[in-house]
Amino acid sequence: MTRKNHKRGFNLIEAAIVLGVVGLVIGGIWVAAATVMENMKVNETVDGILLTSKNLQNLISVKDSASMTEPVYFWNGIIAANVFPQGWVKAQSGANAVINPYGGTVSIANNDGYFEMYIGNIPGDACIKLLTKISLIAGQTLQNAGTFDGGSLFSYTTTFPITLEDATDSCSPALSSGGESVFFFFNYTRTN
Secondary structure: OOOOOOOOOOOHHHHHHHHHHHHHHHHHHHHHHHHHHHHHHHHHHHHHHHHHHHHHHHHHHHOOHHHHOOHHHHHHHHHHOOOOOOOOEEEEOOEEEEEOOOOOEEEEEEEOOEEEEEEEEEOHHHHHHHHHHHHHHHOOOEEEEEEEOOOOEEEEEOOOOOOHHHHHHHHHHHHHHOOEEEEEEEEOOOOO
């Protein structure tokens, strides 16, 4: 009598279980990686905002503040002085645009005693993190901070550091619409 050797492989149920476990593991890795990437992007944006503010403070300290009030000179001057982080300035249509890590534009306006920085296309969760982190780190130089949709002011505060609840309230339009501008008004701390 001959005995047949049967090699037993996975049956359909076992294969489905294995694929399900593999899918859960890959999904967990995917979520963790997305969270790490988002935190890196927020930190890059925070670092860029703080670097820009510091560089602009230094530029204003050495330049005649009256000569910095003309908008075209001001914008071209801060671009030429490398005020923005490396990689944020991009040539577009023959002019320089400043693009943040979220793909939105960055603009700065100069006023008497303070400058305004607008950071565009910020998603809701990142908006909350930016407002709380920047206000915690740069609170003593901040005058105002909040959100803006390009036509109307949603919310702003003059009390720093901004609490998580206040940041969530301020960023709620960004949470529902997918992105807004975050703004910061920094006081000048001129040394001249």
